[in-house]
Amino acid sequence: GAGVSQSPSNKVTEKGKDVELRCDPISGHTALYWYRQRLGQGLEFLIYFQGNSAPDKSGLPSDRFSAERTGESVSTLTIQRTQQEDSAVYLCASSLGPGGGWTDTQYFGPGTRLTVL
């Protein structure tokens, strides 16, 4: 595709419900990243997928957060039993990888704004 796409663009949910966020990376990009951005803040790394390697989950804040990626395509970020502090914009990015590591240019999607009431 032309760029990274994310859905939904906005999600309002009630505390305790599960939510699933979707990311479609740029075709051919082997690396995919999820970040969280709280209002007025920088980006907080969550998880990183590179090809068929085991994902780097070191940024996931709790076991309520999980993510999957099918091959080198779509990824879903799942938040179980949402809490109000989960409210943020969740950004997905992809890059060509491998080899360039974190100096690869990351192309970001527009994000999903999650509001937990």
Add this chain to the structure above:
Amino acid sequence: TQLLEQSPQFLSIQEGENLTVYCNSSSVFSSLQWYRQEPGEGPVLLVTVVTGGEVKKLKRLTFQFGDARKDSSLHITAAQPGDTGLYLCAGGAGRRALTFGSGTRLQVQP
């Protein structure tokens, strides 16, 4: 834990003025990236610097990586309203995840 501090946090200037944004850390990074983010969109990469002391210019934007690779600056000459946005620096170190600063929100008034 590696931290990147950006200053100032917020900057409001008039069109035509110059400005500098700073990104500082006590840690050494192998690379430093600068992004600009507009409301409702994801960040867009502006530049990557990898060599201590490196200076890169992108039209009216000048980026510098400190000699010790612990700090960086972004200088904008003759700012324009189109420069308005959130500027984020991000440090890379090996295979670890990028560390993002908290950002500098720039408002350029016409």
